[in-house]
Every structure is written in structure tokens, then in C-alpha cells.
Amino acid sequence: MEDDRADVNPDSIPELEMIYADMELMKERFAKLLLGEDMSGGGKGVSSALALSNAITNLAASVFGEISRLEPMPPDSKARWRKEIDWMLSVTDHIVEFVPSKQNTNGIMMEIMVTRQRSDVHTNIPALKKLDAMLMECLDNFKDQNEFTYASKDDAGAKSQKKREEEKWWLPTPKVPPNGLSDVTRKWLQFQKDSVNQVLKAAMAMNSHTLTEMEIPESYIDGLPKNGRASLGDTIYKNITVDHFDPDHFLSAMDLSSEHKILDLKNRIEASVVIWRRKMTNKDGKSGWGSGVSIEKREQFEDRAETILLILKHRYPGIPQSALDVSKIENNRDVGHAVLESYSRILESLAHKVMSRIEDVMHADNLAQNPSGDPKRNPLKDSASMASGKFPSAKEELEKLNLSDAPTSMTLSDFMGWTLDNEKESKQELSNGTETTTTEQLAKQPSATNSKKLSYLEKLDTLGGRSPSARQ
DSSP states (O other): OHHHHHHSOGGGHHHHHHHHHHHHHHHHHHHHHHTTTOTTOSSOOOOHHHHHHHHHHHHHHHHHTTOOSSSOOOHHHHHHHHHHHHHHHGGGGGOEEEEEEEEEETTEEEEEEEEEEOHHHHHHHHHHHHHHHHHHHHHHGGGSOOSOEEEOTTOHHHHHTHHHHGGGTTSOEEEOOTTOOOHHHHHHHHHHHHHHHHHHHHHHHHHHHHHHHSOOOHHHHHTSOSSHHHHHOHHHHHHHSSSSOOHHHHHHTSOOSSHHHHHHHHHHHHHHHHHHHHHHHOTTSOSTTOOSSOHHHHHHHHHHHHHHHHHHHHHOTTOOOOHHHHHHHHHOOOHHHHHHHHHHHHHHHHHHHHHHHHHHHHHHHHHHHOSSOOOOOOTTOOOGGGTSSOOOOHHHHHHHHHHOSSOSOOOHHHHHHHHHHHHHHHHHHHHTTOOOOHHHHHHHSOOTTTSOOOOHHHHHHTTTSOSOOOOO
16 A cells, blocks of 8 residues: 555645545535435435525525626636536436437347437536626626726715615725726627626526426415406506506506515516416316406406516516516426526526626716716616517527627727727728618618517417516
8 A cells, every 4th residue: 555655646646635525525515415405314305306406506606696896706716616517517417308219230220219318408508508608708808907996985986876886785886987987998898798688688588498397386376366356456457457558557557666566566467377377277167266257358468467577577687586486496396497497597697797797887987977967777677678679588599699790708908909800891891992881781680670579478489388487
């Protein structure tokens, strides 16, 4: 044994110790998963799916935290995230399905069943890993910028912004030059925000699709009232069932001043959608869920309710999970769905936090340029690009990221060189007489008015179902 130790290269000892430490940590992580978080071993733990979902959620919370500043992640935190999330995702390598295949046996072609990784896992895990890498690159891009910093608590500039920061008092306040950011930095910030926004929308679409694939638990259904009016309340019910329904007018009449009130409205509407859908399946009227309201009217009410849910999802992506979402996640037994839901949810949350920090810097820049004009911004409300329009599918958003001519991530110095190159190309085209006319340019662009306008249900069909949308 001593001779064997003598043969070991001393330089490799720290590396071996690190490998052994990782092995012990991996054993601990997977032991908790196998025990279902019941460390007594008494068999009272949660399901494997929920244990893995909680493990991924807790890992992200401990590594990323609040994302209080726009700066690269510490190398040790980034290495820990890469290592441990790969451990969690390794489970999906063994989630398989049977598919038919042909095999030549002694000159005879036979059809047999073989296993391959389940299609939803095989498609979505690499896509989520790409979104993960893009967010890490976005944070890394802020290492070169030096135009804005973060003020200390005693800084006079920080105190001047406390009115806007009251709802986020624990976060450091961005500090920009007296005259604001330079034009290049301002455009670069907008570029970063747009890139993160694409990641946010793709993660939201993946999470929503995964949740639609989960069954609604009986425990959730048992706790519902017998009709939609009781769930919504008289005022909301009347506003949804009016002859001429306008979702924007409906929301303007609602009190959406806090997260709690928005979540309460979302819970009520999701519950009413489940009730109405169940009543439509009980057409004989013998069940206690039956009703005298016509099927056509009930479908119309359901469509209106889901439209409101879609708008809430766009406008307030930072809202916590609804009661329906929580119930689905807690009662889910599909490990593949658990991994996809939790991974997409934490990426959605991370993208939303990064966007919020970018918007904080933009707000500080606006204050520096217009000290007297301080528009009150709703801290719950996200960018305008998320407030309207068709909710995209994950596939559409990933195709945008893959096919976009512009790079999805670049540092400030890269951005400056990129914009200068574009300006040179534009000037060269002008000098060569190759500039297209305005009419030709407009003809090349897809017309928003000519594109097919999908109903909300058709939009949800692209996501695989008609279940209510959910943030996480």
C-alpha cells in the first residue's frame, strides 16, 4: 500500500480529493432524493418527482439568490450550479419510452420494440440548457461595463431614489453619471434586455406547456365550489358574463395593486375554468356539477376567463404560483414533468430578475436625464413587450433565438464594434446605390395586419392543451 502511495503524483492529490468530495456530496444529494426528504427513513417522504422538483428549486435559490446586481456570477457559484444541475438532470437520461424498430435476424426482418429517451425530455432538456447558458452569458457581459455602479446605503444619490425603491428596499440602488448613460451603453442595455426577454418568453412557454400536461388533482377539485359564480364572486362573474366583453376594460375595473390581489384573482379565475370545464363534460345533468347554462355559453365564459389569465401572465410574470399550479406540482408523479417544470420555472424566475435589474438601471438613467419627471412604475409590471400580443410557444421562441442574425449575447465592447460595422455596411450600401426603397422594405416585412389572428384557445392548442396558463 505504501508503494502504491509513493507512485501517486503529489500534484494530483488535490484533484483526487476534490473528486472524492464531489462523490460524497453526490451520495448525500441522491440519498435525500431516494428517501423522499424523510431523513428518518420511515417511509413518510414525498414522491420522487416532488423530491427532485424541490431539490432543483432549492439548488437555484441557494446559488442565484435575489440577483441584486448586474454582474457575472462568482466562478465558484457558477461551477457549483453547472455541476449539481447536471447531477439532477442525469435522471432524465434514464426516462425512456418504447418505440418500434426493425431488426435483421438471420436474414429475416423482424419488428421489435426498443427503448429511447422520452420525446418530451429529449427535446426540451437541451433547449432549457441553452436558455440557461444564455442567461449566464448575459450576466458575464456586464463585467466590462463601468458607466453605472451601485450606491451604498449612505449615498445621497441612493436616498433620492428611495421613493421608487421602497418596494425593493433590500436591493442596492443603481448609480449612473449625472447626465445619464451614453447612447451606446443605453442601446446596449436595451439589447441585453431584449435578449433576456426572449429567454423569459421561451421559459414561460415551456413551463406553461409542462403544466398543461399535468393532471388536475382530485384533492384540488374536491375543494372547489359547485359553480363558477361562487368561485368568482358576483361582481367578477357579472363582468365576465356580460354581452359585450372587453378584457382590458375588465382588468381596469379590478384592483391589481399588489401581488396578493393579482394572485387571488388568478386563483378565482382558474378555479372557475376548471368548474366550467367539468360541467361541460357532465352533459347528462345528473351530477352535482351539472347546470342549466348552455354548453355554448359555458364555452364562451371559459374562453373569456382564459383570455384574462393570458393577459395576467403577460403583464405580471413575477407573480407566485397559483393554487392550481402548486396542487399539480405537489401531486405530480411523473419525474420527467417534474424536472421540466422546475428547471423551466427557475430559468423563468432568473430571467425575470435579470430583466428587473436592467429596468432598474434604465429607470435610474431616465431620472438622471429628467430629474423632475419621475413616472410611477408598477414594480409588478414587466416590459411592454410582454403585455400584449400572441403568447408564443417554446418552439417559436427557440427558433427566433437560433435564426436571429444578431448575436444573442455580447459585451459592451463587442456591441460597440458590432454597431460600427453595421453603420459602415449601411453607408456602403448607400454609396453603391443598393438601398432599397421604403416601399420595398415594407413589402419584405411580414404584415401584422395580414397575419392570421388566432383565438386564445388556438394559441393554447400550440402549447398542447387548454388548461389555464401559469407563471411557474
